[in-house]
Amino acid sequence: MKTKTLFLLLFIGITTYAQTPADEYFKLTRTGFREDNAYKTTAFVEKYFRVPGNTGFNASIHYVENILKNAGFVEQKVNEHEAPLTYRIEKRTLKNNTWEPVNANIDLIGDPTPLISYQTNRNMIPINCGSTPVDGVTAEVLYIPNIKPADMENLDLKGKIIFSENHPSRLLQLAAKAGAIGVLGYSMPKYTQPEINQTSIQFSSMKPNSEIWALLLSYAAKEKLKAACLKGITKLKVNIQTKIYPAEELTIVANVNGSVNPGERFVFSAHVQEPGANDNASGVGTLAEMARLTAELYQAKKIAPERTLTFLWGDEIVSTKRYITEDTVRAKGILWGMSLDMVGENTQKTGGSFLIEKMPDPSAIWTRGNDKHTEWGAGDVKEKDLFPHYFNDFVFDICKAQGKFANWTVNYNPFEGGSDHTPFLQNKIPGLLMWHFTDVFYHTDHDRIDKVSPTEMKNVGVSALTTAYSLISADENMANATVAQIKNDGLIRLKTEFELSKNAISAGKSAADEKHILEVWSKWYINALSTIRKMPVKTVSTKLNAVINLASVEIEKQTRIYLADLK
Template sequence: MTRLLTLFLAGSLTLPALSQNNADNYFKLNRTGFNQKNAYTTTGYVEQRWRVPGNTGFNESIYYVEKILKNAGFVLQKENEQEAPMTYRLETRPLKQDTWEPIDASATIEGESTPLIAFKTNRNMIPINCPSTNGNVTAEVVYINKSEISKIGTMDLKGKILFSETSAGSLLNQAAKAGVIGVMGYNLPAYTQPEKHQTSIQFGSIPSKSTAWAILLSYAAKEKLKAACQKGKTMVNVNIQTKSYPSTELTLVANVRGSVKPDERFVYSAHVQEPGANDNASGVGCLAEMARLYASLIKTKKFSPQRTMTFLWGTEISATQRYIVEDSVRAKGILWGMSLDMVGEDTKKTGGSFLIEKMPDPSAIWTRGEDKHTEWGAGDVKEENLFPHYFNDFILDICNQQGRFAKWTVNANPFEGGSDHTPFLRNKIPGLLMWHFTDVFYHTDNDRLDKVSATTLKNVGVSALTAGMTLVNADENTALAIAKTVAAAANTRMNAEFLLSQKAVKDGKDLTQEKHILETWRNWYVTALTTIGDLPVKKETTRVGSNLKFLVLDLEKTTGDMLEKLGK
């Protein structure tokens, strides 16, 4: 045991544990009040709809959540969100291009009675923006290897269907010049295990106003069509029905006003578009139930918020980004952001685990030891992009408390990006992602309601709402408890990184670089600890500042000892 461990444990004895603070009471309220059946039912309603911003399925999902808010006691905002304790508003914006929605489709090899593929069983077979065929179309299918795509311009393909084992979008870019009427593509990543889940198709898109149509194939359909083409001339009958039309984009925003600092807030975001159940009907359903429960706690006076809580449903990333940047005064008061994306998974069916994607810390640059990226892949994080803050370890601690209570597995991954947490970070606001990965059904039409767990929805909802309630009403004891959590996390991390660097140096790695890694972690945690100073709604004494100063000095001194020992 290094000196760092001894010092931190000794220095932490005067700090209250978070479990002894208000969070315990919030956990009890939320575990009792969160109705997982409500969250699951909303998830099921949204999952049935193919959701693109502005289309029927997207709008119906928004209106369904609006009804939940109204029944919970939220009132329609007329002029500003401060006019009532609980308000909501529907923001509308004209779409720059027509929205799109699928109606029906099928593709059948001539001479066979059963479709090769059909929309009823594979609703991702039609890529977004795909035009209709205007009735049944029968044409010859020409199969080419991926290596031959560059030769498409020299081929006689007028009036034919081009088929290859590559993405339909990239295939279409080449094939349209050759006069094809349509393309059939296949492109599934290995983590979806297509040879095992042979009916899966990941949704995709093609450029709007394309003159040729496209069909996305499952592994089973691809293999069958390929075998037919290799036997000889293959004719396929295709019927695609879609529609495009001018529309407006909806964003739903609900607020519960804080009584002490109403301009400071915690913002939750769940995106509505994408056609899956876990991605992201689960986020919509979980957040809707969180908002309903929160309103109930307010109305029954079981909780009185001192800062504002905001719930947002809209288009992924862009709706959150607009919420932050369209009102500079409001943006200054956003203290925390959280994205709920793919939060209801039955991991026995989907694989992977529940994850907290951390704000950028050094593990996003030096991913080693127990840290690992998901199959999503690492983001482009440099040292100047690191975001030191207590939010990472606080949220992990809250989720782990729920995990111990409910026997629910909680893990974390280094920052990768790609969801509604990124606009917060882009605008220098602490933001985290709650999600699951790797999911073998990710973005596929097998991401259906049977892959969703009502129990997981509750675990995520209880954790997320407990965290928000703790922070919007944070007092000095809350700050001291979080300081203890962050100090313990720093202790664990520095010990782990020291051992990794010690081994790296013995294995011949550069000593200067290994010292730099330890110094970067130290600096990250020093700054993370100092951010706790602004947490209490009211500053009553100097206890928080004094304890933080003590912990920072401990961290700096013991890291110095580590750096000295590393070079010997």
Template sequence: MPLTYRIEKRPMKRNTWEPVNAVVTIVGETTPLIQFKTNRNMLPINVLSTPPGGVTAEVVFLNNATKPTPENVKGKIAFSETAGATRLYSAAIAAGAVGAMGYSMPAYTKPEINQTSIQFNSLNATATAGWAINLSYAVKERLKAAIAKGPVKLHVEIETKSYPSEELTIIANIAGSIRSAQRFVYSAHVQEPGANDNATGVGTLAEMARLSAQLYKAGKIRPERTITFLWGDEIVSTGRYITDDKERAAGILWGMSLDMVGENTAKTGGTFLLEKMPDPSAIWTRGADKHSEWGGSPIKEESLFPHYYNDFIFNILEEQGKFAKWEVKFNPFEGGSDHTPFLQNKIPGLLMWHFTDQFYHTDNDRIDKVSATTMKNVGVSALTAGLLLASATENTAVSTINTLLAAATERLNTEFELGKKNIAAGMPADKERHIIEVWGKYYTDAMATVSTMPVTKETTKLGSTIKFGINQVEKQAKAYIDQMK
């Protein structure tokens, strides 16, 4: 059958954890200090329940210089505004505390503006005593103000569950009509609880699959290679899909991760990004190239992954951006999402995402921060790419060489101008020449990969175009290197 799907079920290696409810009240006050129904992330993953009826204890504020000891926290609740609850937990419980309450929010989440935000985190699944609670900026300020007036007791009730469960993965396919063993794989991870991260990725991919099936049934598309849609646990499910079946893995030609793809950037901040496969900008990040606040470390030259995929996809995104007045940018490779298993297995893999998001991993990542228009722009771009590559012709490949030649020309010129300035400022000319050399080789090697793009070989035109493109890039790189004395 050309249209298929399956649900894979596997027993989880550890029990699943389910938050049910929680409420913390300052003894003597009626309004809760914090509660689960408004701050789901107050409960770290794997936190234990309190005894039935809850726990009442004095809270001790530990300032910067104070560490939890039996003398200051035994039988009490440890509270810190400089350490998150999960970081404070082990030391506090070891010192005899009944529980720990902590605050830790990165600057990019703007906690003094988004005062109710809490980022999710987790405790070790082997925790056997006590509990921990994450605090928002507003809650920790309210608690500090109360403590400043005198001793404070808190009543804490936490209800969670832990039980055996199954990990689920959904895999849907549109079988290729000519080369069904070759495939384009989309993935969206399901385990994170936010609207943008990653309900937008899951939802966008679901709509792409629904529309693809509709178009197929109407006879409007007939991909010649297989297109696969995968939803599952981040990195784990994608990695398993690649490594569990060597024969299947050999036919995976491209991977694409949809992660945080529906942001209303007027509210969240940041911008849409295409995270590139490892190219020289991940070694020498300069000029217009910038890492996101997620951050990345310089890679080594042997880790470069020259391929047409970067520029092919970004060209589609730029066209959609022009059409829809939608801002698209790119960032050097950083890793950390479903594209990494592809790359680790020498398969071209890209990430579509947004960053920075001031609500990232917080319980304020809700549907009011989502843009249906952005989801449409990403979905249109991603599906266009998959359909084009699944049925790529000689003309598609020739056009891609032209795209690569334009990108290489622009990049080499940019690096040449940066190099001249650096040499004039006293930087070693050898280094600047080497950067040009590496970029030139990156693009000539990327052009060579276009030979495998068409589903079937048609004429000798593609081979001639590749040779011409490579020659042009080599000439330009040499000319720039010769001028860098």
């Protein structure tokens, strides 16, 4: 009798999935998200080289502020619950001066064509680099390929410019000590394909208050300068103009307050700093349009959030971490976090694929089959670091639904870290990253607005908002549907891992090790199912508990069958 009742409950959860709020939210987000708005904001932000506190960073924050104000958000005076739609700009004095580039040129004496110019390569000036005298400096350049720091002690460097095919920061201190006036360097990873994209430079930084300046070269400029140096004595005229000054760090936070549990929230984060269009002007633009649409739908009474939805723009990782850690009461109510970073890529131009970076699951430890890390590289994930939660599959399935609707390619990668999702995870809050990789223009000065796709931003924005709307007002119907979804995703994963382990054992791998992998995956999904109990806004019923328990039993049963077959 109990078995029949439980199967009936599970059947109800499966069959009601087509009627879950996610489908209604998709209609609203697909109709309402205006990709031209997101693109316009991205185009404004990408004009600037953005460092916290500098002109471009602050202009971007205030641009978003105007979008919020026009959408109906009111400036917070006392607390964020004083109105349904509020925003605030948090201001903090920077410990160190901010920095911004103005101009730079390198000219080969005797050559009418500039070797390289800020007008085409704004990443040539490392962050924190100082200025030359107003009229620039002219000096002999000394080419030192792949030099070891100890070798510099035997060279006459006084008054000269050092040129090396290494990152200039490696030589700055010794070069200054030896009397050199500046360092030229080159540093481009293979995945950027520098031999093809010969004028690209990845942005970088140097220590503040360095005694001498440093500049970065593109592959083309590096090869041209090297050829000149190999022919004989070569002189350069270098002119660098930057600004370094005290400033405030700005963070903007907007809230749509929940009507039932306002202290519980979903937090979106998009970092403003960095000089690129996709990284991360596209995240800023997409999130700004998401906030505008949310205000529109709220005011039209088409959505009625029961939990709070928070939008945050600031300094990567720093602002998100501070938002989580500076208020322990607020932190306890953060149920989900999502980072929008590099979300607008025209994949045909950049080569990057849209990805959801998952919370740590076993694929971050045992990366095999279709699981692949990006060029960013794997994180050091141990079994103790695994984070079982329904959020991984929930978001992936939302994105797959949008992908099917819009003919949009959706992929995922195991956890790697490095963006605004990491502070959530470090504080035991479910957090995911929406991004694109591997991109040949990543961090380069070719990451400009022509590489951005409005359609891509819409697909990301629609998926992200549909996810958030579904969760901040989740009821038991949504929870039941998620149980069925996670159970099915778990069974598919177990089957995949079983086949991989079976082949591995046939190839000579340890059966005990392969069984352990399967057991860890099984445990991960069983624990992920248990987290669905906290999904509904209102109290969980015994029916939902029963559905979760039955799904867990099915996972356990299938695991035992697979383990028995692994010999």
